[in-house]
Amino acid sequence: MRTITIANGLSVSADAARPPTVVSTDQAPTPRRVSYDGQDYTMRRPQIHVGINERVEAGQVLFSDKKNECLRVLSGVSGTVASIDLGARRSLQKLVVKVDAPVDNDGYPLPESVVTGLNSTHGNDIRAALVAAGLFHPFRTWPFNKTPTPDSSPRHIFVTAMDTNPYAADARAVLDARKDYFRTGLEIISKLTEGSVYVCQAPGEPLVDPLPAKVVSIGFKGPHPCGNTGTHIQAISPVSREYVVWSIDYQEVIAIGEAASTGRFSGNRTVSVYSVLSGHQYLISSLIGADLHSQLGLSTDHSKVRYWSGNPYTGGYADYLGRFDRQVFVMGPDQHSRQPDAGLLQKARFRGSTR
Amino acid sequence: VTPLTNETVPLLRALICGDMETAEACGCLRFSAEDIQPLSVLCGGQFDFRELLQSCHRKIEDELSASSS
Numbered sequence: 001m002r003t004i005t006i007a008n009g010l011s012v013s014a015d016a017a018r019p020p021t022v023v024s025t026d027q028a029p030t031p032r033r034v035s036y037d038g039q040d041y042t043m044r045r046p047q048i049h050v051g052i053n054e055r056v057e058a059g060q061v062l063f064s065d066k067k068n069e070c071l072r073v074l075s076g077v078s079g080t081v082a083s084i085d086l087g088a089r090r091s092l093q094k095l096v097v098k099v100d101a102p103v104d105n106d107g108y109p110l111p112e113s114v115v116t117g118l119n120s121t122h123g124n125d126i127r128a129a130l131v132a133a134g135l136f137h138p139f140r141t142w143p144f145n146k147t148p149t150p151d152s153s154p155r156h157i158f159v160t161a162m163d164t165n166p167y168a169a170d171a172r173a174v175l176d177a178r179k180d181y182f183r184t185g186l187e188i189i190s191k192l193t194e195g196s197v198y199v200c201q202a203p204g205e206p207l208v209d210p211l212p213a214k215v216v217s218i219g220f221k222g223p224h225p226c227g228n229t230g231t232h233i234q235a236i237s238p239v240s241r242e243y244v245v246w247s248i249d250y251q252e253v254i255a256i257g258e259a260a261s262t263g264r265f266s267g268n269r270t271v272s273v274y275s276v277l278s279g280h281q282y283l284i285s286s287l288i289g290a291d292l293h294s295q296l297g298l299s300t301d302h303s304k305v306r307y308w309s310g311n312p313y314t315g316g317y318a319d320y321l322g323r324f325d326r327q328v329f330v331m332g333p334d335q336h337s338r339q340p341d342a343g344l345l346q347k348a349r350f351r352g353s354t355r
Numbered sequence: 356v357t358p359l360t361n362e363t364v365p366l367l368r369a370l371i372c373g374d375m376e377t378a379e380a381c382g383c384l385r386f387s388a389e390d391i392q393p394l395s396v397l398c399g400g401q402f403d404f405r406e407l408l409q410s411c412h413r414k415i416e417d418e419l420s421a422s423s424s
Binding site: 142143224231238 | 384
């Protein structure tokens with residue numbers, strides 16, 4: 001396997017660079033509420049398909065983008081729409097569903113036509129099935145970092161299977177029991193492009209062996225941001241206005257593989273939790289957009305504990321897990337810094353030639 | 356700090372000024388929000404480069420779609 005070393009970046013303290021030691025993933029309890037944050041989806045003109053107090057079933061379309069028919073967001077739970085917050089120029093801020101039925105850990109069943117489409121050999125059928133299942137919007141185009149439009153086709157697809165953010169989970173630990181789904185997912189997405197599918201991972205053995213056709217595994221070594229998708233694309237195949245590639249997170253590839261293999265959509269994602277208060281790190285399997293207070297089973301009193309969803313740089317204080325967030329920090333009420341660990345960047349020193 | 360460009364400071368300056376041509380020449384198309392946000396944290400100013408980058412991307416995208424139609 002080819003390994004690329006990145007010299008520039010931020011070095012963080014050894015504690016922060018170490019992935020969680022507890023690798024067994026526990027299923028978090030059913031959330032009381034699930035939130036869909038409009039900012040997680042790159043919508044130009046949102047169209048909301050449900051109303052307040054309306055009953056929604058798992059798999060029902062909640063909202064979509066009028067400008068891009070590939071962007072459809074489906075409810076992962078059954079319940080009632082509790083609130084819809086609109087922002088400036090009728091942009092969607094947040095849609096909250098109050099859960100009233102237990103959530104099946106294996107997800108909800110997908111229509112037969114979707115499963116047939118996912119197992120098809122034609123790229124267009126696969127794309128239509130992914131859109132119908134709500135599994136297409138996690139793809140991102142580079143440049144512009146948005147959900148691809150129906151007529152676009154990528155030169156290559158990049159699968160990000162590493163994370164160098166402080167306190168992030170190790171992809172190998174997450175993938176351990178789901179390698180078959182990951183391989184199936186890679187086989188499916190490789191049919192969406194004429195080029196290659198690059199699996200960008202930490203150095204070492206390839207995450208799946210043997211790799212499917214057209215799939216190339218590449219190792220990245222170095223300080224943060226060497227685990228960011230932008231760094232991988234820049235090192236392998238830099239983008240321009242005309243040269244477009246797609247990227248996707250490895251947990252979304254697992255979800256695609258699982259949908260094709262079992263015929264069910266699973267909204268569970270493995271999330272790394274770090275408590276700033278106790279210093280404990282662990283992994284949980286949590287539902288997309290889940291209410292963090294009920295998921296982590298900690299105090300619901302905001303004066304005692306607050307949550308930070310996302311990585312220390314791009315995340316923020318939140319009550320719900322973000323759509324693409326894979327990290328949660330448990331913080332005390334007196335920590336009003338912009339980052340979960342205020343000392344993290346003070347300890348960091350600059351490397352490289354730019355400063 | 357970032358491996359994406361050797362012209363970090365000119366890029367940030369162009370984003371603040373809204374100078375799309377310079378920003379593109381400095382490699383703004385290679386960046387996403389997660390790549391540029393650490394620079395907001397490290398920069399002494401109070402600029403949200405994520406917001407500025409998104410605005411720059413939107414303008415370039417609109418320009419592209421206008422030229423293609």
